[in-house]
Amino acid sequence: MKYQSRKKAIVLLEDGTIFHGKAVGDQDGKAFGEVCFNTGMTGYQEIFTDPSYFGQMMVTTNPHIGNYGANEDEKEAEKAQISGLICKNFSYFESRPASDETLKEFLDRSNLFAISDVDTRALVTYIRENGAMNAVIATDFEDLDALKKELSEVPDMNGLELASKVSTKEPYFFGSETATYRVAVLDVGVKKNILRNLAKRDVYCKVFPYNTPFSEMKKWNPDGYLISNGPGDPKPLKEAIQTAKDIIEANEPLFGICLGHQIIALANGISTYKMHHGHRGINHPVMNLITGKGEITSQNHGFTVSEDECAAHPDVEITHTHLNDNTLAGFKMKNKNCFSVQYHPEASPGPNDSHYLFDEFIQNMTKENA
Template sequence: MTSGTHQPAVLVLADGSVFRGVAFGATGTTLGEAVFSTGMTGYQETLTDPSYHRQIVVATAPQIGNTGWNDEDSESHTGRIWVAGYVIRDLSMTVSNWRATRSLEDEMIAQGIIGIRGVDTRALVRRLRNFGSIKAGIFSGEDARADVEELVAAVKAQPDMAGADLSAEVSTTEPYTLEPEGEARFTVVAYDMGIKSSTPRYLVQRGIRTIVVPANTPFSEITSYDPDGVFVSNGPGDPATADAMVEVVREVLAAKIPFFGICFGNQILGRALGLETYKLKFGHRGINVPVIDHTTQRISITAQNHGFALKGQGGERFDSDFGPAIITHTCLNDDVVEGVALADGRAFSVQYHPESAAGPHDAQPLFDQFVELMSAARSETQEA
């Protein structure tokens, strides 16, 4: 454990709020949007989720770091930590997990990630909940000694999250293929908008050859793979900027290729079907969010990480350029749209994370639903 330097650190919000604490991880300055995550476990998966790019994450759990860091649980393809910064109440000084190979702080220092501990996170989260996610900055070491007005000015000067086009910054730059476990049943093209590592693993476990391609890869290029289905992943940024991916999905739907999307992919499918998006006040980030499926009335506890959402009402049916569509899922906490689909089932998506890394396993059958959809489409083609 490398903590113990007790260098000063300060978290500054754009509204002038100041939260003082102690530095942990790397020292210096980092800027981003302050958001909070309600997950009690899974901080390694959270920190490495590319959807958190350019965000300073506040942990609501009172103690972080007790399970250390290992080489298996990172959710980025390269093991990179994507959060802009980390804010916690208490840092565990002992690592107590047999899988750990190093401490959380050791990994943050190695990757240059700036954190602050000793913050009254209850007061901070109440502020974010009441007034919304906000531009913020962590300043540690000598940077923490600067005049507060200068720090607030630096925080305010950073770009807004609304209007941010970030998927290309986190996506793979070259396609790569993950071979299926056992006999190859299907081929799926997976668009990496910030894909979590667990998602392709759930596909290959089901006999799916998974070809991961960069964000915005033209539809004309993916046809060379002769895909049985197309998947669009989670990712950061404002979905209103994703015009290129919306057009790709519209071409996928027009070609009647089975489609499955999660998180950012849900917003892109919604836009392709004619829905609008908007920025949530403070978003959904955690592993305990209840969602109802209006087609079955079944409730699932889900893992989520999103700050934008589709406009609509649960169970609402509407016309699209590709046939009737329906808003299939909503959040039981606030009625935010959590899923959309074509009424004939050829395309569906959810706002939450069925790969459950970290999180509950309630939504994992969605991967099987995708397999069933591709099986049905293949049967229809063979009969024709």
């Protein structure tokens, strides 16, 4: 399909910097969010549907987006979670037999506004140098002052609670009811592939809303607990932090992923902070300090846990570190059945280096039941 009337569009950053492009398709549009970038060469559908990206404007560094279409089985949530898409070259045609639809059709169904023909190399370089910030993409930019005023009213990600926007409203089940293990999942933005990885390890999951107390979760009599990934700042999630404290106090098997990792840190009195521009991609190198082995990992986070406070904590041992910037990538509690990582072991960006973490979680539940 050829779009003859593609409208000019801009990316306006909160500091006033402008990048030019064109709307994907022939419609007008406008979208706001914190601008961030992902360096993955593939996996755009998983990125766009990852609840951890809720409220964020995604810049893809791969110059070609859309060429393999979209597949119903590859989504991480029922709908797109990003607030908008910025790319270099957008493909309106898909060339993969397994695709169910074009990416354009997927975006239209998701009511997601996208722009292309942007100099994404320049934009990503700017973010790396100046940090993540709010942005707007729009086709109507004649009144820049009015657009800047709208943008100034978008809340900053620092201090922003978003888990309630993506969490399930009611508990639900995933997997086989006859499975050997039962895991209670605190959903602060859970990806479907986390549940798939548990289910294929003979786990039956019950997924609970983000603010569910431990007392309610334990009524189901699970063998273990998982606190999921998710969007936003972990500090406002007081109820989830208390739930983590209570699970730890009861010494139940607990596994935290990404935002869940940050929540567990806060439950131990270890602080978190907003990063300059975050880690988002599928080739981030992590060192496992226990085994001495490196892992190629998938990551998506704009906040992280204080490594200094973690190292000084008497009850915590650092288990993983990010090799690019030495930020904390994982820890375990010395006297409790609890561990967590800052990356995504359920993702398979080619290597399956981190799948063992699910197996360790199963082993922890097995020890508990021995």
